[in-house]
Amino acid sequence: MHIDCTINGNERTFEVSKTDLLLDVLRRDGYTGAKRGCDTGACGMCAVQIDGEPAMSCVTPVVKVDGATIETIEGLGTQDDLHPVQQAFVDNSALQCGFCIPGMIMRSKALLEENPSPSEAEVREALSDNLCRCTGYKKIVEAVLDASERMADRGVAADGGRSSDRGDDCRCAGATGKTGPDSRGETRR
């Protein structure tokens, strides 16, 4: 069967089987920004937005997105022109291995569209379906709060951060810049 949907503003048609999951279809088609973390919807690595709502693509049957509008991390900013949420993650040192980050950013973007000025507790609650093993969440939460301010300052929340003047002052403010196995080698590892 085939389905039609809009991905990051482009109309697309996919040949799929009824049992395909959205994550598999996206990744097969080169949208590898969404990551496979659990296949049970429990970790948030594969989060995208479907018709504006955050969704775990690893548990979303692809047949459900026929006719839908899908946004993935690839549709946000580019490396040279980051979306304010992406820029805030960079500037707040809010990512390490980065595997959770596409999902985390998509979830954060959805939050800020729904609630442009969340409290710290609201950010933590919203992100509790998205796991991160590296950061301890602190800098991620700070990044989302920072993104909230940036988007409010620039009035870009409504257009999803697509305005053209973003990011130009964000490049990291302030940056300038022997023993063998038969021995007692307990300090080795």
Add this chain to the structure above:
Amino acid sequence: MTDPDDPKPDGGTASRSERESPEFEDHPLEWDEPENNDLEPDERASVSRPAQKDDDPKLVTGQAKYTADYEQRFPDLAHAAVVRSEIPHGYVTDVDASAAEGMDAVHAVLTPWSEETPDAKYTSAGQSYPEPSPWDMNVLNDHVRYVGDPIAAVAADDAETARTAADSIEVEYEEDDYVLDPEEAYSEDAPRLFDDDEVENEIVGHDYSRNRMSRIDGEIGDVDDALERDDVHVHETEWETIRQSHAQIEPHTSLAYTDEDDRHVLVTSTQVPNHTRRQLAHLFDIPIRDIRVSKPRVGGGFGGKQAMVVEPIPLALSLAADRPVIYEATREEEFHAMRSRHPMNVRARTAVTEDGSIEAIDLYALSNTGAYGSHGMTVAGNVGSKPMPLYSKVPNARFEADIVHTNTPQTGAMRGYGAPQGTLALEGHLDEVARDLDLDPVEFRQRHYMEVGDLDEIAGMMGGEGAERRIRSCGLDECIERGKEAIGWDALEQPDEEHRHRGIGMALSAQGTGVAGDELGAAQLMMNEDGSFHLHVGGVDIGTGADTAFIQIAAEVLGCEETDIVIKSSDTDVTPFDYGAYASSTTYISGMAVKKAAEDAKGRILYWGSKLLEEPESNLDTGDGTVYSEETGASVSLEEIGYEAAYGHDEREHILGKGTHCTEESPPPFAAQFADVTVDEETGEFDVNKLVVAVDCGVAINPGMAEGQVEGANHMSYEMAVCEGITFDDEGRAEVTSFDEYDWPTAAETPTIESILVETHEPTGPFGAKSVAEVPTNTVPPALSNAIREAVGVRITDMPITAAKIKSALEADD
């Protein structure tokens, strides 16, 4: 003991060891440090400045490529699935794979007896050579020792077909008795997991008649004598830790193929590319030169990928199927068939005089290494050798450990590497002793802990060569002072409700930086004609930002922008040798190799600068993208030098630098942890109001990244204190197979974590750096146990700390 007139350069104030002692010559306090290594903050252009992480723009846009993202590049890629033991112990008597073999889309099926299945014994531990872990397993096993042991593997067109084919394989077993409890396993009557002839590379202290893979011990002074003295109190406590999962977000993933140049290539999510290459060569009897291990972006490791866990399977399948094969572990496999932290029982004993002088510390650990022995001996060694040296002034110290097998899943390296288990026991124990003696727990520790100048003999007591060390940087005092202030130590307000009580607990920790005498890092630097550079490093960035730290170190030396350096790390065909990302060694060892490579290149750059400026090299230095003269102010850009060197009329040179670093040093970073908790004495429920951890990591090469390491490590440490970890049913089947069941703290469930970087200067490290990523993994379990003791007077010694345990202890106390 203390000489106030002998202040140490970084704030330490005393030294136990006399400078004229014989040991001093082997471990001098004054380190022969290059002039440019000790930069004041205002002299730093790149190091310890908040440089943007090099790969961040790719990571936030989803463009960074992890192993699974390479699928698109191989149109004929097959996917692997593995058949795993459904019994805890026994022998596979028959594998009927005929159904799988008959499927159209199946390209290879391997059993323990297939020709393409390697039959050599090996260890999955990704360690240096010779490996300090026993060779006790096969890629596919017919003697299975845990639920999850790999038996057969399939490669098929897609993951679903591979799984269907794997599920169609029928395995017949002859079941054997099994044992899950380490104390039961360590008895002569227990079922035996290994016959002696089933293990090669046996480890010191092995006794397979009692399921013991190793026993280790070390002592300084005479602990028994001290424990029997009339003037001491002997205190004894016992502690138990959880089986923690690495739960790294990217599953173990590995893609294998043979390329057009007959190179066997592994694109794999690993912390140890060079060790993996060597181990694969051993297993497959292929020359090291013919194997290429390439590490793309890695989605976290935490020690779980300091192991060759999955790589042999796709390689064997790709050889059998003659096509590329990828194996991506499922999340369920991650919990029951990959690796975990060694659960341990640790007994702490001290002999303490009435006035609070610790005369002896005695630690004993019983470590459950699971079905196989990877990292078993070395992790257990670190239970003693990491935390005990913190109290370097204690004259008598002993550590012993038995490492035993059970029919449970495999354990391995994990961030902290034994130190979390030892730190819980020691820091919980000392807190309890202080309370018994009515001493201030902080002052009690301060009387005995490390200071600059101390000769740390405890670190060397178990015989690791070069492990004994001189302490040349120590910020413990400042860590405690700033931690106390941040947690509000002196102004704690109690809740209004009478049944709720608030308390602060604290714990200290020390780790190492690399493995003394057993590390190697190397780097190469090439200058392009436009003045930019390519930096090739064996060092492995598994998400910590190591690549960025390397760039900052090189940029500091070369006087260029970080963006003028292109880095390639961790591809064994391209980058120099490196032991890998473990033991908190990356910035210290590989970073020093980078520094040396940059210095080497800088020497040639100054030569060319001297030619162009017609001034002696001794007048010149690099900075702001130029070579400039401190005498005349004249300068020439690195770009001009690059073009001149490449295209000059009378002389030409490709400017190259190389650096290799090995060392006998392993300076400890330090941490002081504080936990603020409110406990309800009626229910036992507790709220962790705040965690504060102050860390002395020397100079933080990138402060934002270092804070991130501290906060992430502390979160993992908090999990050790409050999460059940991986639990098993009566047959050793993991009850945790998903993130939901593992139930580690989410963003909403995580208390506020405040990280404090305390800067000292470690003269043996690049620009003064020590390690940062492990030491904050050790401290929350004891600090939280101590806080609850402070709040409501009960002591929880077995992790995790739960409301039910507190309530039960309170009721027993009544």
